[in-house]
Amino acid sequence: MKLLAIVGSSRPEGNTNYLVDEALGEAAKLGAQTEKLILSQYEVNPCLGHEDCASFDSCQQKDDAGWILDRFCEADGVILATPVYYYNVTAQMKAFIDRNYFLYKKDRRSQARAVGIIVVAEKEGIEDTLYALKQFVDWSFDVEENRRFIASGYAGKLGDAQNNLPLAEEARKLGRQIVESLKEGS
Ligand SMILES: Cc1cc2nc3c(=O)[nH]c(=O)nc-3n(C[C@H](O)[C@H](O)[C@H](O)COP(=O)(O)O)c2cc1C
Numbered sequence: 393m394k395l396l397a398i399v400g401s402s403r404p405e406g407n408t409n410y411l412v413d414e415a416l417g418e419a420a421k422l423g424a425q426t427e428k429l430i431l432s433q434y435e436v437n438p439c440l441g442h443e444d445c446a447s448f449d450s451c452q453q454k455d456d457a458g459w460i461l462d463r464f465c466e467a468d469g470v471i472l473a474t475p476v477y478y479y480n481v482t483a484q485m486k487a488f489i490d491r492n493y494f495l496y497k498k499d500r501r502s503q504a505r506a507v508g509i510i511v512v513a514e515k516e517g518i519e520d521t522l523y524a525l526k527q528f529v530d531w532s533f534d535v536e537e538n539r540r541f542i543a544s545g546y547a548g549k550l551g552d553a554q555n556n557l558p559l560a561e562e563a564r565k566l567g568r569q570i571v572e573s574l575k576e577g578s
Pocket residue numbers: 401402403405406407408409475476477478479480512513514515516517547548549550
């Protein structure tokens with residue numbers, strides 16, 4: 393069982409990564425094979441918007457989006473995690489979302505059967521960001537409502553997520569719920 397986390401934060405030691413690590417740690421304890429991709433460590437350029445994806449076998453931009461999208465499609469479970477930047481996902485996460493347009497144009501979807509969303513903000517914008525990610529999940533996955541899990545809450549400075557004990561527990565619960573959901577569905 394493969395669980396892939398796609399992370400939109402640029403801070404490897406930051407709040408989002410901490411929460412993702414907690415979620416993946418729990419998932420691994422229950423037997424999942426976990427992988428975390430921090431988008432800022434790769435080259436995922438914005439979509440060029442030519443709308444001609446269907447004419448090509450692969451996206452014409454030769455960056456890291458191609459293999460990341462392949463892995464995204466193959467995973468049994470996916471976690472999308474981002475801090476709130478101006479009431480939305482980060483630029484890295486938005487670029488990743490937009491590059492999914494190639495899959496959409498090719499009628500390809502992630503085969504994941506469970507999805508987790510992790511969103512962290514200093515003080516506001518969580519609802520707007522969740523809305524954006526939920527819309528993306530609707531378009532890109534074929535996952536029933538009861539297999540979608542959310543952990544969201546407040547943390548601003550480095551280390552704040554570690555001190556937000558209910559939020560950290562929510563993230564661990566999300567990790568467990570994804571694996572349990574995948575086990576039920578297999
Ligand atoms: C460019 C930028 C924009 C931000 N916009 C918001 C915002 O709209 N609302 C909010 O509550 N926090 C905002 N924040 C704070 C981050 O969401 C918060 O610090 C979060 O914990 C960062 O996650 P990280 O540690 O994983 O990088 C912003 C931070 C940055 C750098």
